[in-house]
Amino acid sequence: MIQVTKSFLPPLDSYIEYLKGIWERGQLTNHGPLVLELEKVLADYLQVKHVFFVTNGTMALQIAAKALGIQKKIITTPFSCVATTSAMVWEGVEPVFADINPKTFTISPTSIRAELTSEVEAILATHVYGNPCEIEALTEIAEEYEIPLIFDGAHAFGVDYKGKPLASYGDVTVLSFHATKIFHTIEGGALVTNNDAVAHKIGYMRNFGYNGPEDFFGIGINAKASEFQAAMGLSVFPYVDEIIEKRSKVVGFYQDRLFNSGLQMMQIQEGTTRVNHAYFPVLFSSEERLLAARSVLADKQIFPRRYFYPSLNRLNYVNNNLINDTSTDLSKRVLCLPLSPDLTEKDVNFISELIIQSGC
Numbered sequence: 001m002i003q004v005t006k007s008f009l010p011p012l013d014s015y016i017e018y019l020k021g022i023w024e025r026g027q028l029t030n031h032g033p034l035v036l037e038l039e040k041v042l043a044d045y046l047q048v049k050h051v052f053f054v055t056n057g058t059m060a061l062q063i064a065a066k067a068l069g070i071q072k073k074i075i076t077t078p079f080s081c082v083a084t085t086s087a088m089v090w091e092g093v094e095p096v097f098a099d100i101n102p103k104t105f106t107i108s109p110t111s112i113r114a115e116l117t118s119e120v121e122a123i124l125a126t127h128v129y130g131n132p133c134e135i136e137a138l139t140e141i142a143e144e145y146e147i148p149l150i151f152d153g154a155h156a157f158g159v160d161y162k163g164k165p166l167a168s169y170g171d172v173t174v175l176s177f178h179a180t181k182i183f184h185t186i187e188g189g190a191l192v193t194n195n196d197a198v199a200h201k202i203g204y205m206r207n208f209g210y211n212g213p214e215d216f217f218g219i220g221i222n223a224k225a226s227e228f229q230a231a232m233g234l235s236v237f238p239y240v241d242e243i244i245e246k247r248s249k250v251v252g253f254y255q256d257r258l259f260n261s262g263l264q265m266m267q268i269q270e271g272t273t274r275v276n277h278a279y280f281p282v283l284f285s286s287e288e289r290l291l292a293a294r295s296v297l298a299d300k301q302i303f304p305r306r307y308f309y310p311s312l313n314r315l316n317y318v319n320n321n322l323i324n325d326t327s328t329d330l331s332k333r334v335l336c337l338p339l340s341p342d343l344t345e346k347d348v349n350f351i352s353e354l355i356i357q358s359g360c
């Protein structure tokens, strides 16, 4: 069976070494030494001042909205994981959707300008599949309207834009360290920022708002990650380059094999200086063709994923402010093909052949 992805497991010995330390100290959570060590390792790697390691990326999105004081409306992309929108709605914030660029799959700055109103309090843009958003254009809009720019960088670990880690751009970047991600902590996520004032709030908010044992800074929630999650992160981190390198090879096999297939591939954003191959999305000419290919693959126990489907403006708990949008069209035609470091050239040839035979 070949699934869309496979979690990376570091050598068991390295995880056990960290576990021994946890057993010796007896501290399992509440910002223990492994959590602090991981935050430092990540801050260095991402070249940012503050990294807050939290329970998951969804919670990180919720805290980002709270820390930036977003209460009414946020402009965001309909082409993302459901968490990008659901986390906002959960916080009582209404998503206003801007359409996407059909080539890069990221939010369109032109569409943002068309949908912006004075009620919109922030921009929330996803680096889709690790492909950077149009950072300069989004920054310009955010500065012009004096609203914060939040990046959902759940897929962005290991990507560089103009020579700098992608997560270092924007007011706050949110990361997911879910088990399926390039870098993971089983479950986990982070808020990343260079803004001291925002960091100050996040620090309290992720720990019930505690300011000492008997005092509260303000409202907070429990977003603390455990020592066990940090141990996994510290064990996986040394392998990030190797993971990306191996994925790059697999993507190369797909690109060679599917070059003349008629499938459209994502255009990498200009200025990207390092890609992470977090996903391998392909665009079929129609939904019917996608469904036909998926069925042929499923017969052989190969399971790609319709990621992202449906377009988030079609969720039954949001107002759909976009009609005939690119995101809805693209969502119906996009399929993420299996991609993991240990997929062989033979596997890729087999998958590609089945897709080509089913008609693209």
Ligand SMILES: Cc1ncc(COP(=O)(O)O)c(C=O)c1O
Binding pocket: 056, 057, 058, 059, 080, 081, 083, 084, 126, 152, 154, 155, 175, 176, 177, 178, 188, 189
């Ligand atoms: C783009 C995007 N945003 C947010 C999330 C939510 O992250 P988590 O699963 O860590 O809660 C995901 C999860 O995969 C995602 O892909």
